[in-house]
């Protein structure tokens with residue numbers, strides 16, 4: 001299956017109640033052959049309207065971070081744990097994350113990334129449960145043949161200078177992590 005074929009199924013999804021309030025399903029955006037998959041939390045209002053991930057203020061910060069390591073959106077793939085906007089941008093509920101579980105699993109299977117960057121605590125919880133983003137950010141974890149890299153969510157940096165500094169630092173480590181994965185040099 002290709003991502004295009006998968007997306008045709010995702011946009012028809014009615015597995016949870018978010019389908020009743022969404023304007024658009026936000027499947028993801030980017031390069032299907034990317035070595036890196038970025039996973040955020042859920043679409044916000046701008047993303048719901050545009051049908052694209054990270055187009056609002058968090059997206060601007062994400063673009064700056066990508067630029068710092070010479071990546072463009074077209075080079076990578078970006079999606080979210082939950083594909084439809086939770087009303088009033090509330091946190092996604094466990095049943096909503098579960099309903100979307102299969103879609104995200106299929107996306108990982110098709111893209112086969114070398115590295116999955118987990119943007120924020122909800123994304124981290126989906127793959128590396130029961131950890132704390134304030135402790136685990138910036139530390140790659142190898143698990144069942146995949147390398148996960150939790151970092152702060154770009155939106156968490158607003159008005160929090162130290163969090164922004166940490167996010168910048170963590171992004172700058174990404175090229176080195178990719179290199180280490182190539183050399184099987186990552187425990």
Ligand code: URA
Nearest residue numbers: 040041042043053054
């Ligand atoms: N925040 C997210 O986690 N995802 C988006 O697509 C936009 C904002």
